[in-house]
Amino acid sequence: MPSLADKIAIITGASSGIGRAAARLFAAEGARLVLCARGKAELAATADEITRAGGVAVPVAGDVKSEEVARKLVDKACEEFGGLDIAFNNAGTMGEMVPVPEISVAGWRETIDTNLTSAFLAAKYQVPAMLERGGGSLIFTSTFVGHTVGFPNLGAYAAGKAGLVGLMQVIAAEFGAQGIRANALLPGGTDTPMGRSVINTPEIRSFVEGLHALKRLAEPEEIARSALFLASDASSFMTGSALMVDGGVSINRT
Numbered sequence: 001m002p003s004l005a006d007k008i009a010i011i012t013g014a015s016s017g018i019g020r021a022a023a024r025l026f027a028a029e030g031a032r033l034v035l036c037a038r039g040k041a042e043l044a045a046t047a048d049e050i051t052r053a054g055g056v057a058v059p060v061a062g063d064v065k066s067e068e069v070a071r072k073l074v075d076k077a078c079e080e081f082g083g084l085d086i087a088f089n090n091a092g093t094m095g096e097m098v099p100v101p102e103i104s105v106a107g108w109r110e111t112i113d114t115n116l117t118s119a120f121l122a123a124k125y126q127v128p129a130m131l132e133r134g135g136g137s138l139i140f141t142s143t144f145v146g147h148t149v150g151f152p153n154l155g156a157y158a159a160g161k162a163g164l165v166g167l168m169q170v171i172a173a174e175f176g177a178q179g180i181r182a183n184a185l186l187p188g189g190t191d192t193p194m195g196r197s198v199i200n201t202p203e204i205r206s207f208v209e210g211l212h213a214l215k216r217l218a219e220p221e222e223i224a225r226s227a228l229f230l231a232s233d234a235s236s237f238m239t240g241s242a243l244m245v246d247g248g249v250s251i252n253r254t
Contacts, residue, residue, distance in 0.1 A: 002030030003232040008081040010034045010073050012064050013091030015042035017192030021220035022088055022227045027055030034077045035059050064091045064118035074125040084129040086231045089122045090141040100155040108156045115160030123171055135179020139230045140164045142184040148250035165242050172240035181239040183230045188246030190218040213248025
């Protein structure tokens with residue numbers, strides 16, 4: 001039986017990269033999906049691809065910084081499928097990539113709201129819906145940046161993504177006894193459109209690959225498989241964890 005058979009899941013940032021790969025994988029494993037991203041056409045294309053492959057996916061275009069969108073995603077899951085079991089809160093942004101004194105206040109707030117406040121808004125509505133089902137799994141996409149490594153020019157990004165780990169741990173402690181698990185996924189360098197906005201020359205790519213013990217970047221599908229593990233019963237005794245899927249970048253010194 002597929003590992004997510006009869007499960008209902010929300011995935012944000014689902015139009016490209018890790019979110020798109022996770023949407024395809026979760027659908028193939030039997031989940032019924034509500035997908036979110038800002039790009040309406042790209043999101044619809046992801047949903048259409050899943051549907052053509054025999055899966056079930058409903059697109060809801062919107063900005064994860066909006067409380068209305070957070071509520072709408074949960075409402076759509078409940079209306080279309082009857083509840084919510086899994087949420088992969090994956091959408092994020094790199095933000096302004098400059099030294100900390102040069103980050104604009106507006107840029108700081110935009111990055112924190114996209115990477116951290118959005119997760120709070122998501123959980124605010126996802127947790128009650130999961131409680132009605134007797135539990136569920138929340139997954140947040142964080143990063144090794146700001147957790148094990150401080151990369152220059154990524155102050156707002158690191159702060160927001162590190163904050164996700166703290167938020168996740170509190171949710172895990174608050175609702176574990178009621179069947180809700182919360183974990184964070186911490187990818188290393190991944191070959192996604194957002195990643196390629198930074199890793200944008202052969203020289204930079206070679207340098208970033210060399211930072212990893214595996215001497216390469218991850219494919220989005222590799223990170224999606226780790227998200228599937230956290231979403232499924234295979235990780236049933238795992239909560240409050242920051243799961244490193246970083247190709248060894250955090251420990252490499254070679």
